[in-house]
Amino acid sequence: MAFIKRLYERFASLVHELAKFGSIGAIAFVLDTGIYNLFLLGLEWGPMTSKVIATTISATFAYIGNRFWTFRHREQSGLTREYFLFFLLNGIALLFGLLVIGFTKYTLELHDGLSLNIANLVGIGFGTLFRYWSYKKWVFMEATEPIPVELPKTEVRQDR
Template sequence: MDFIRVLYQRFSSLLHELTKFGLIGAAAFVIDTGLYNAFLWLIGGPLTSKVFATVISATFAYAGNRFWTFRHREQSGLGREYFLFFLLNGIALLFGLLAIGFTSYTLHLQDQFSLNVANIVGVGLGTLFRFWSYKRWVFLEATEPIPAELPDAEVRQER
């Protein structure tokens, strides 16, 4: 049991980040997939639909990751983070576009099921890239400890 406790203590920060990243990612996935299918129905173009869906779901993911998943990390400026976040999401979007493009234009499978499977494969590959790149370049490790929470109003009134 001590081995498990030591292992948990060593990787607890990573485990908490992965859990939060996964929850935000799951919500962004639902947004992305729902909008992708809606845009397929409205616009018809699988690649254009993917781009629109990704821009909207990535905006949601940025807010969730900045203010929840990686809130304990140093904030290096909203403009810098936002630019890098969307640059890296653009690279991750290429995974999805390649999967959808291959399915649609190389395999000539343009039915809803095939396009959604391709979307899921692209999102999966992009997610691996995003987690690694966000930790590496966007949401940096804090150089100073960041307080877990602000003091309560009651504590401030007692002083």
């Protein structure tokens, strides 16, 4: 039991960070797949256009959630820099999804909703792995100084 406790203590911050990242990712996933299907199946737009719109909306949500919850303890290097890098890296992750969807539709010639949704899920999986690694490395960097969890205690003086 002591081994498990030490292991947890060593990786607690990573476990909590992954849990938060996963929560934001789960909501973004629901947004992405819901919007993708709305445009693909509901409005009968093409799978590539549907994917770009869905990813743009879900990535905006994910940026806000990750900046202000998942990685709030990390240094903030400026909203403009973070926002640019975040969406640049999401654009790269979007390419994973577009490649898988394009391969499914144009190479395998599978045009049905189920095949395109499976391709979307595979692309999301690859993109998620890339995003987690790249966000930690370039967007939400490790703090150079410890960020206090609580405000410092101050003495209350009573003047009489």
